Amino acid sequence: MSQQSTRALLIRAAMIRFGREGYEAASTRAIAADAGTNISSIAYHFGGKEGLRIACADAVADQIQQVARTVPLVPVVLSPRMARATLRRLVRRMVTFLILGAGANEMVGFVLRELAQPDSPVLERLYATLVEPRHAGLCAIWSAATGRPAESDDVKLAVFTLVGQVAYFRLAAPIVQRRMGWQGYSRPEARAITRRLLVNLELMTGGGNG
Amino acid sequence: MSQQSTRALLIRAAMIRFGREGYEAASTRAIAADAGTNISSIAYHFGGKEGLRIACADAVADQIQQVARTVPLVPVVLSPRMARATLRRLVRRMVTFLILGAGANEMVGFVLRELAQPDSPVLERLYATLVEPRHAGLCAIWSAATGRPAESDDVKLAVFTLVGQVAYFRLAAPIVQRRMGWQGYSRPEARAITRRLLVNLELMTGGGNG
DNA sequence: CTGTATCAATCGATTGATTGAATTATTTGG
DNA sequence: CCAAATAATTCAATCAATCGATTGATACAG
Numbered sequence: 001m002s003q004q005s006t007r008a009l010l011i012r013a014a015m016i017r018f019g020r021e022g023y024e025a026a027s028t029r030a031i032a033a034d035a036g037t038n039i040s041s042i043a044y045h046f047g048g049k050e051g052l053r054i055a056c057a058d059a060v061a062d063q064i065q066q067v068a069r070t071v072p073l074v075p076v077v078l079s080p081r082m083a084r085a086t087l088r089r090l091v092r093r094m095v096t097f098l099i100l101g102a103g104a105n106e107m108v109g110f111v112l113r114e115l116a117q118p119d120s121p122v123l124e125r126l127y128a129t130l131v132e133p134r135h136a137g138l139c140a141i142w143s144a145a146t147g148r149p150a151e152s153d154d155v156k157l158a159v160f161t162l163v164g165q166v167a168y169f170r171l172a173a174p175i176v177q178r179r180m181g182w183q184g185y186s187r188p189e190a191r192a193i194t195r196r197l198l199v200n201l202e203l204m205t206g207g208g209n210g
Numbered sequence: 211m212s213q214q215s216t217r218a219l220l221i222r223a224a225m226i227r228f229g230r231e232g233y234e235a236a237s238t239r240a241i242a243a244d245a246g247t248n249i250s251s252i253a254y255h256f257g258g259k260e261g262l263r264i265a266c267a268d269a270v271a272d273q274i275q276q277v278a279r280t281v282p283l284v285p286v287v288l289s290p291r292m293a294r295a296t297l298r299r300l301v302r303r304m305v306t307f308l309i310l311g312a313g314a315n316e317m318v319g320f321v322l323r324e325l326a327q328p329d330s331p332v333l334e335r336l337y338a339t340l341v342e343p344r345h346a347g348l349c350a351i352w353s354a355a356t357g358r359p360a361e362s363d364d365v366k367l368a369v370f371t372l373v374g375q376v377a378y379f380r381l382a383a384p385i386v387q388r389r390m391g392w393q394g395y396s397r398p399e400a401r402a403i404t405r406r407l408l409v410n411l412e413l414m415t416g417g418g419n420g
Numbered sequence: 421c422t423g424t425a426t427c428a429a430t431c432g433a434t435t436g437a438t439t440g441a442a443t444t445a446t447t448t449g450g
Numbered sequence: 451c452c453a454a455a456t457a458a459t460t461c462a463a464t465c466a467a468t469c470g471a472t473t474g475a476t477a478c479a480g
């Protein structure tokens with residue numbers, strides 16, 4: 001575990017730098033130094049700075065696939081009861097990953113930077129392989145839970161509001177923590193957030209209005 | 211309207227560059243060029259790049275103050291009915307500003323970049339003058355609407371989930387629009403989003419669970 | 421004249437990329 | 451089992467390009 005390949009070390013260091021400072025601002029020298037290697041290792045392993053960027057995107061996609069595997073990619077028939085249970089499980093997973101997960105902060109930061117550049121090649125990659133299929137799967141489950149058509153605008157938007165709530169607690173973490181009087185995100189904080197999100201989820205899916 | 215001061219032009223150009231590329235990556239040359247002036251004007255008007263950054267933060271604060279003026283800073287007594295009406299009005303305002311408002315994209319991008327640097331001086335400034343008092347005011351209204359204690363963790367978190375939902379539609383705009391099949395954000399799209407958010411708000415505040 | 425504002429020109433520092441040598445790891449031949 | 455040979459990495463050094471900042475000159479209004 002302590003001995004990692006230079007390639008993996010570079011990706012990890014780049015994720016942090018890219019996330020914190022942005023792609024252009026992050027210097028390859030600093031990344032290489034963080035990884036404990038030479039600048040030209042980046043050219044060797046990834047062809048250049050841009051290749052390292054794409055490698056980071058792939059790493060993010062891999063990680064999120066792990067979290068999102070609760071959402072089936074193929075349509076399955078679910079009872080409303082089981083659909084709601086699946087959604088609850090997913091909310092717990094998202095919170096655990098985004099709030100407690102190691103490296104989640106850096107990964108979210110990285111994705112965020114890419115989001116700010118709507119024509120980013122990284123964004124294109126992430127959307128097609130990750131966002132689109134997972135969101136569609138979520139809509140199907142949401143549909144099973146509420147009885148509303150899965151591909152209706154309102155269901156799609158409802159799913160976005162669910163995801164948005166979780167994401168916000170990571171994005172605006174400095175603000176949230178300060179306002180809550182929290183020193184950081186740990187178990188009790190994650191529990192409090194989860195509790196609130198599950199209440200919202202229940203309200204949105206349980207009453208037949210969602 | 212078409213004739214603006216160099217100072218204002220620089221702030222506007224900087225907001226776009228800072229938001230899109232990040233503070234460090236955005237070059238003062240490009241900003242000056244966008245503003246149609248010389249590099250050294252930045253040093254003249256703002257003392258340097260850092261001064262321009264702070265000027266952008268102040269501009270953001272001013273804009274948001276306009277939107278948030280619906281939320282009273284001083285405690286007022288509100289009936290649950292009127293409190294809910296106030297919250298609905300605020301949701302409409304937020305959507306109008308974030309989704310339709312000119313320059314909102316750039317401003318959000320700018321704030322987002324600062325959020326990624328938790329010890330940013332800009333963030334400190336924005337929190338004290340903007341986030342803290344407005345969030346507290348929102349909690350008070352939320353409390354009036356639901357009967358729950360305003361400074362309880364759950365109310366504070368509930369308010370964050372409300373704000374987070376709106377914010378997400380701006381932050382993840384490229385993803386949302388693509389998934390929804392939208393070409394951009396315009397009136398009909400804003401209405402659809404507003405409708406969903408008002409439903410969520412009603413569920414959270416109306417049932418006595420929020 | 422005085423002060424405000426903008427200009428082109430230039431400063432040292434740092435950027436991503438490249439190079440060929442040096443180092444390390446793996447495979448091969450005896 | 452060891453040593454020679456080959457391949458795989460990493461290294462310091464260097465490149466042109468660009469960075470933020472500064473300078474002194476210039477233009478203009480009161």
